[in-house]
Amino acid sequence: xxxxxxxxxxxxxxxxxxxxxxxxxxxxxxxxxxxxxxxxxxxxxxxxxxxxxxxxxxxxxxxxxxxxxxxxxxxxxxxxxxxxxxxxxxxxxxxxxxxxxxxxxxxxxxxxxxxxxxxxxxxxxxxxxxxxxxxxxxxxxxxxxxxxxxxxxxxxxxxxxxxxxxxxxxxxxxxxxxxxxxxxxxxxxxxxxxxxxxxxxxxxxxxxxxxxxxxxxxxxxxxxxxxxxxxxxxxxxxxxxxxxxxxxxxxxxxxxxxxxxxxxxxxxxxxxxxxxxxxxxxxxxxxxxxxxxxxxxxxxxxxxxxxxxxxxxxxxxxxxxxxxxxxxxxxxxxxxxxxxxxxxxxxxxxxxxxxxxxxxxxxxxxxxxxxxxxxxxxxxxxxxxxxxxxxxxxxxxxxxxxxxxxxxxxxxxxxxxxxxxxxxxxxxxxxxxxxxxx
Amino acid sequence: xxxxxxxxxxxxxxxxxxxxxxxxxxxxxxxxxxxxxxxxxxxxxxxxxxxxxxxxxxxxxxxxxxxxxxxxxxxxxxxxxxxxxxxxxxxxxxxxxxxxxxxxxxxxxxxxxxxxxxxxxxxxxxxxxxxxxxxxxxxxxxxxxxxxxxxxxxxxxxxxxxxxxxxxxxxxxxxxxxxxxxxxxxxxxxxxxxxxxxxxxxxxxxxxxxxxxxxxxxxxxxxxxxxxxxxxxxxxxxxxxxxxxxxxxxxxxxxxxxxxxxxxxxxxxxxxxxxxxxxxxxxxxxxxxxxxxxxxxxxxxxxxxxxxxxxxxxxxxxxxxxxxxxxxxxxxxxxxxxxxxxxxxxxxxxxxxxxxxxxxxxxxxxxxxxxxxxxxxxxxxxxxxxxxxxxxxxxxxxxxxxxxxxxxxxxxxxxxxxxxxxxxxxxxxxxxxxxxxx
Numbered sequence: 001x002x003x004x005x006x007x008x009x010x011x012x013x014x015x016x017x018x019x020x021x022x023x024x025x026x027x028x029x030x031x032x033x034x035x036x037x038x039x040x041x042x043x044x045x046x047x048x049x050x051x052x053x054x055x056x057x058x059x060x061x062x063x064x065x066x067x068x069x070x071x072x073x074x075x076x077x078x079x080x081x082x083x084x085x086x087x088x089x090x091x092x093x094x095x096x097x098x099x100x101x102x103x104x105x106x107x108x109x110x111x112x113x114x115x116x117x118x119x120x121x122x123x124x125x126x127x128x129x130x131x132x133x134x135x136x137x138x139x140x141x142x143x144x145x146x147x148x149x150x151x152x153x154x155x156x157x158x159x160x161x162x163x164x165x166x167x168x169x170x171x172x173x174x175x176x177x178x179x180x181x182x183x184x185x186x187x188x189x190x191x192x193x194x195x196x197x198x199x200x201x202x203x204x205x206x207x208x209x210x211x212x213x214x215x216x217x218x219x220x221x222x223x224x225x226x227x228x229x230x231x232x233x234x235x236x237x238x239x240x241x242x243x244x245x246x247x248x249x250x251x252x253x254x255x256x257x258x259x260x261x262x263x264x265x266x267x268x269x270x271x272x273x274x275x276x277x278x279x280x281x282x283x284x285x286x287x288x289x290x291x292x293x294x295x296x297x298x299x300x301x302x303x304x305x306x307x308x309x310x311x312x313x314x315x316x317x318x319x320x321x322x323x324x325x326x327x328x329x330x331x332x333x334x335x336x337x338x339x340x341x342x343x344x345x346x347x348x349x350x351x352x353x354x355x356x357x358x359x360x361x362x363x364x365x366x367x368x369x370x371x372x373x374x375x376x377x378x379x380x381x382x383x384x385x386x387x388x389x390x391x392x393x394x395x396x397x398x399x400x401x402x403x404x405x406x407x408x409x410x411x412x413x414x415x416x417x418x419x420x421x422x423x424x425x426x427x428x429x430x431x432x433x434x435x436x437x438x
Numbered sequence: 439x440x441x442x443x444x445x446x447x448x449x450x451x452x453x454x455x456x457x458x459x460x461x462x463x464x465x466x467x468x469x470x471x472x473x474x475x476x477x478x479x480x481x482x483x484x485x486x487x488x489x490x491x492x493x494x495x496x497x498x499x500x501x502x503x504x505x506x507x508x509x510x511x512x513x514x515x516x517x518x519x520x521x522x523x524x525x526x527x528x529x530x531x532x533x534x535x536x537x538x539x540x541x542x543x544x545x546x547x548x549x550x551x552x553x554x555x556x557x558x559x560x561x562x563x564x565x566x567x568x569x570x571x572x573x574x575x576x577x578x579x580x581x582x583x584x585x586x587x588x589x590x591x592x593x594x595x596x597x598x599x600x601x602x603x604x605x606x607x608x609x610x611x612x613x614x615x616x617x618x619x620x621x622x623x624x625x626x627x628x629x630x631x632x633x634x635x636x637x638x639x640x641x642x643x644x645x646x647x648x649x650x651x652x653x654x655x656x657x658x659x660x661x662x663x664x665x666x667x668x669x670x671x672x673x674x675x676x677x678x679x680x681x682x683x684x685x686x687x688x689x690x691x692x693x694x695x696x697x698x699x700x701x702x703x704x705x706x707x708x709x710x711x712x713x714x715x716x717x718x719x720x721x722x723x724x725x726x727x728x729x730x731x732x733x734x735x736x737x738x739x740x741x742x743x744x745x746x747x748x749x750x751x752x753x754x755x756x757x758x759x760x761x762x763x764x765x766x767x768x769x770x771x772x773x774x775x776x777x778x779x780x781x782x783x784x785x786x787x788x789x790x791x792x793x794x795x796x797x798x799x800x801x802x803x804x805x806x807x808x809x810x811x812x813x814x815x816x817x818x819x820x821x822x823x824x825x826x827x828x829x830x831x832x833x834x835x836x837x838x839x840x841x842x843x844x845x846x847x848x849x850x851x852x853x854x855x856x857x858x859x860x861x862x863x864x865x866x867x868x869x870x871x872x873x874x875x876x
Contacts (some may be wrong), residue, residue: 024455057764063497065541065683067684071542071543074721088634096808097561099528103534103537104512105509108610123535123566125511126566128807130843152654167807170545170806172546181731186852189852190844190852191844191845193859194800194809194844195805199858199860200862201860201862203864209868212866216870219871219873220871247505248505248506363632366604366632369533369604369605371565371629371632372850373569407843407845408627410629411625414624414625414632415624417624417631422636422638422639423619424638424640424641426640427641427650429649429654430656432614432650434611434655436589436636437612438654
């Protein structure tokens with residue numbers, strides 16, 4: 001029996017430019033038919049309860065750790081389901097118990113390097129597929145299930161394909177990952193392969209793969225897994241909800257995110273606005289977003305320099321350079337307009353991280369015991385810039401979104417640090433003791 | 439100011455054979471001086487409170503998610519600190535907010551493959567360094583801190599060196615990882631390198647590295663990080679505590695673990711006994727341990743076949759063969775005696791997993807959206823054997839300990855599944871649609 005679904009008066013799509021509405025359960029392409037802009041997901045929040053009831057509910061759910069519950073009841077995303085997808089029937093939830101991640105105070109090395117004692121990290125690499133994408137993936141695939149989708153497609157070598165493959169598998173859906181032949185090693189494809197996705201290599205460049213994805217969506221009813229799909233953004237909002245919860249429902253002064261295609265930045269901003277709309281946060285609450293890009297791929301940070309009001313006028317897709325932060329190596333971000341909207345609405349800023357700094361950030365974080373990805377390095381280097389030029393003051397509280405585990409980036413970590421390996425000429429303990437200064 | 443330490447009447451070491459006692463804070467070698475056997479850590483539990491108070495405390499701590507708390511208060515290990523290290527002052531705790539991991543019901547593919555609907559997985563790869571070792575590492579390094587240690591050493595290429603390096607970094611201690619030159623690639627060393635460990639390569643085989651480690655411990659006051667160190671076992675007990683908590687303080691019929699050096703098996707058994715000793719579980723509680731080894735490295739499972747009473751008589755260190763499960767490729771397990779003690783005391787069993795089966799297990803799990811390591815594959819293949827020959831019945835509840843994230847084993851996963859990559863001759867969406875049967 002198919003579950004009862006929500007209707008378009010409860011949850012709907014709305015164009016960010018012309019306010020044209022569409023049906024989340026029927027839409028596949030996710031561009032406004034009228035003006036071609038991106039969609040937001042919107043909800044009727046009138047029946048979710050008042051803010052004190054909601055806060056109490058969210059806290060109580062942290063103890064829902066019991067064999068009597070479903071897997072999704074351990075999720076740090078669905079803990080906030082009234083704010084994320086209030087009208088989705090629970091039986092449509094597809095979850096891998098994702099998102100119950102720590103928020104930790106920065107250690108002494110990182111604090112010293114950035115230049116503040118008020119720094120925290122939300123560790124979104126401690127998720128089923130090892131990246132923040134799981135926050136969005138659980139919602140995307142749940143909506144796909146509610147919509148009766150049977151195949152999910154993407155053209156990604158990284159976190160998106162891992163997420164899409166894992167969640168599609170969990171839901172019993174097909175998944176296809178379409179990539180250029182000859183560019184990718186099998187090891188890079190380990191996650192989609194293990195999750196049973198069809199990994200399809202075609203004799204053309206990456207642009208051809210994207211075209212195939214779009215045609216599969218338009219003509220064959222497949223569902224796109226990239227961040228164009230606004231269902232994903234709804235889940236990523238849990239980053240902001242967890243941060244608010246952790247800070248006893250008072251926001252930190254800054255949330256810092258790396259900006260690739262922009263889903264993180266878009267959703268942190270939307271999450272803050274959702275909390276204001278539902279009374280969880282007062283409208284006077286201030287939390288600014290610092291969006292950070294690498295110097296190799298910084299089209300939005302560059303156009304931001306022309307002024308937040310005129311950014312679009314000066315915006316140009318940028319040819320990307322080489323960087324360790326390959327997951328954010330994007331010259332023309334899909335969610336550009338949403339990113340800049342949230343930077344604007346939060347009175348936020350953008351920073352550009354030097355390659356040397358983002359690499360150093362990974363190493364400094366590691367010296368406190370935390371192995372972050374190079375994209376987290378972008379955010380850490382960005383916040384360091386802002387602290388050093390006093391755009392962010394020492395007494396302001398800062399949370400950096402760590403977007404993936406460093407275990408996905410062992411190649412670059414090892415390459416940058418291989419000179420630290422010490423070769424001894426003998427097997428004497430005394431020689432090792434000397435190295436260790438024991 | 440140095441923190442007040444516990445004394446040997448509160449927490450002490452006790453030889454598992456001759457009951458000779460030693461001081462946990464002073465011991466470095468961790469072999470009984472009298473008879474050469476292994477040590478257990480023992481505690482005076484007389485003042486920790488009654489079981490209903492403790493259960494309530496453990497549940498309440500699940501909501502300790504607040505910026506007003508320390509990082510360690512988010513830990514799923516220290517949640518049970520009265521059972522783990524009741525006399526350790528809180529200021530000595532070194533934690534990376536580890537161990538707040540999900541316990542999930544097996545998906546339909548895995549349930550079908552194993553042949554039961556009563557199967558759960560505790561996902562201990564969702565930890566800071568990506569393996570179960572963090573459960574023990576946080577306790578090991580906390581004790582090292584309390585003991586005033588300034589250097590930690592190990593001879594490991596895998597999870598142990600990653601754990602030791604990360605936690606030593608967090609505590610501000612030195613860490614040395616000693617390995618044979620020419621055998622290891624920098625990528626395998628990414629974690630210790632990122633965490634600032636001294637990675638020292640010597641011109642000799644692995645045995646020489648172990649000798650150096652022992653000499654550094656004996657002569658230079660360094661602290662060993664391997665599972666010989668019984669402080670680690672105390673932390674690993676949290677696996678059993680979380681399982682008990684999750685099952686509303688009634689144990690499942692079986693806990694299934696892969697057995698390499700044996701720290702998991704030893705500590706699950708000790709954890710069950712600790713809960714009985716402290717009244718958390720009734721003495722009549724039955725929970726059996728199924729210890730699983732790969733056919734490539736199964737010295738204990740082979741000697742078990744000679745009978746649990748006589749195992750030691752028939753035990754022989756085994757030359758190990760090739761296996762994907764490299765982290766459990768151990769011919770002479772350090773904790774052999776503890777493993778067999780817990781198998782005996784729990785009325786448990788041992789199984790041998792065929793290489794083909796443990797590989798298949800990784801793939802089957804992946805098709806439910808969960809990427810486990812090949813060692814978890816050993817446990818899954820082992821439990822499947824036991825279910826298929828009806829040693830474990832269909833109505834018995836089973837929890838499998840998933841010991842690490844598959845992200846640490848992308849090489850073997852990709853190698854085993856690379857034939858699933860599909861090469862198309864054209865870039866037409868229709869060709870992809872045909873593959874997907876859309």
